[in-house]
Amino acid sequence: MTYTVYGAVRSRAFRVLWLLEELGVPYTHVAAGPQSEEVRKISPLGKIPVLVEGDAVLRDSSAILTYLADKHGAFTAAAGTLARAQQDAWTFRILDEVESLLWTASKHTFVLPEDERVPEIKDPCRAEYARNVARIMDEMEGPYLMGSAPCVADIILCHCGGWAQSAKFPKGPERFGTYLSALRARPAFQRAAAL
Numbered sequence: 748m749t750y751t752v753y754g755a756v757r758s759r760a761f762r763v764l765w766l767l768e769e770l771g772v773p774y775t776h777v778a779a780g781p782q783s784e785e786v787r788k789i790s791p792l793g794k795i796p797v798l799v800e801g802d803a804v805l806r807d808s809s810a811i812l813t814y815l816a817d818k819h820g821a822f823t824a825a826a827g828t829l830a831r832a833q834q835d836a837w838t839f840r841i842l843d844e845v846e847s848l849l850w851t852a853s854k855h856t857f858v859l860p861e862d863e864r865v866p867e868i869k870d871p872c873r874a875e876y877a878r879n880v881a882r883i884m885d886e887m888e889g890p891y892l893m894g895s896a897p898c899v900a901d902i903i904l905c906h907c908g909g910w911a912q913s914a915k916f917p918k919g920p921e922r923f924g925t926y927l928s929a930l931r932a933r934p935a936f937q938r939a940a941a942l
């Protein structure tokens with residue numbers, strides 16, 4: 748069964764494309780934008796990424812990453828282990844403490860209708876992001892979140908690091924730069940970025 752990934756590369760769909768490249772499994776990529784007709788036809792929510800496998804339509808990048816990593820036995824600790832619980836805690840913390848700040852800033856820049864935007868929210872988001880990333884880097888075992896090998900949580904955090912750069916968020920500590928460079932140097936990351 749092959750996979751079809753819907754979603755432009757410069758979106759959360761990148762996370763799924765990167766993992767598929769790491770796994771070395773075949774897939775088809777439909778570079779559709781958020782709320783495009785193509786996406787809404789398969790997922791009325793209109794958000795990207797969407798993964799289609801046979802008749803199944805899966806939404807949410809973290810859910811898709813977790814499914815693919817479990818299914819192909821890579822980039823994850825096994826379900827039902829303490830290591831997996833620690834890994835999931837990183838995933839949820841990154842969504843809470845890093846992605847949510849970027850998403851709030853994006854919503855108040857170009858997503859919400861203009862009359863609902865509050866641009867003043869962006870500076871507090873930037874300040875909180877810097878604090879949270881510094882704390883995550885202090886607590887990270889290294890060189891990756893779970894130690895010697897990257898996992899799905901690293902894919903999400905690295906994607907957020909790139910998003911932060913384009914949103915002009917603070918760079919964070921030097922260790923974060925080293926961490927991002929190591930992940931971006933991976934051939935699978937490069938292949939996904941070139942799509």
Ligand SMILES: N[C@@H](CCC(=O)N[C@@H](CS)C(=O)NCC(=O)O)C(=O)O
Nearest residue numbers: 758759781793794795796807808809
């Ligand atoms: N939690 C979801 C969020 C998906 C999401 O909001 N994607 C953005 C693009 S990166 C989108 O489709 N936005 C359009 C919208 O919110 O209507 C995930 O991780 O997949």
